[in-house]
Amino acid sequence: MHRQINLAVLSLALATLTACGGGLAATNNSPAPPPGTLTISPTTLNFGTVTVGKSKTMTGTLSASSDVTVSSADWNGSGYSVSGITFPTTVAAGNSVSFGVTFTPASSGSSTGSISFLSDASNSPASETLTGSGAQTSQHSVDLSWDPSSSQVAGYNIYRGTRAGGPYSRLNSALQASTSFTDGGVQSGLTYFYVARSVDFNSQESVPSNEVRAAIP
Known part of the structure; x- marks a missing residue:
């Protein structure tokens, strides 16, 4: 009788231990991984000077220390767009x-802005600075004039070169009847050299005039 009681107590203790062991195996107390950080490169996009009405696109990149989900982007500043x-x-x-990021200035002057990315990163929102300037197209021209020929002439031809002494290329498609001409096809930063030739009624050209130099700012 005494031995039977001891066996019952022992069986109960084993059953309790098994139940407790099963409960411990089902419990996971590992800490959740910390959120990652989102990095934007470069921190500033500088578009420099862009002609009004024209566009310039630059590229940025997003990287993360661990997986990050980016949900949206918000940007501001005149002329900027994201794609x-x-x-x-x-x-x-x-x-x-x-x-x-594309910059399309609508007017002259500087423009600053920023772009922000919303995410589940620890540093959300992460931002990038945008800078640029708009400039109007600079229109240059060269006005030429000369003394009329002392002979009877049908008109004049005007020639232009980029080196002193030539070679030259003819600018006018038809004889120039007057003693003035405007060259509107010049570019900033270049220097041009001009001569004129008179043309008689037999389509014979004279020797070239003296050469004039024009430096375009």
């Missing part, structure tokens, strides 16, 4: 995601 990326997008650890 080349869809949302939501996941930036995997060790990889990068590219995006484009």
Whole structure:
């Protein structure tokens, strides 16, 4: 009788231990991994000077220390727009995601802005600075004039070169009847050299006039 009681107590203790062991195996107390950080490169996109009405696009990249999901982007500043990326997008650890920013100035002057990316990263929102300037197209021309020929002439031909002494290329498609001409096809930063020739009624050209030089700012 005494031995039977001891066996019952022992069986109960084993059953209790088994139940406790099963409960410990089912419990997971591991801490959740910390959120990653999102990095934008470069931190500033500088577009320099862009002609009004023209566009310039530059590329930026997103990278992350661990997987980060980017949900949206918000940007500001006159003339800026973002392209080349869809949302939501996941930036995997060790990889990068590219995006484009386009600057299209509508007027002259400087323009600053920024773009911010919202994500589940610890540093959300992450931002990038945008800078640029708009400039009007500079229109230059060269006005030429000369003394009329002492002989009877049908008109004049005007020639232009980029080196002193030539070679020259003819600018006018038809004989120039007057003693003046405007060259509107010049470019900033270049220097041009001009001569004129009179043309008689037999289509014979005279020797060239003295050469004049025009430096375009």
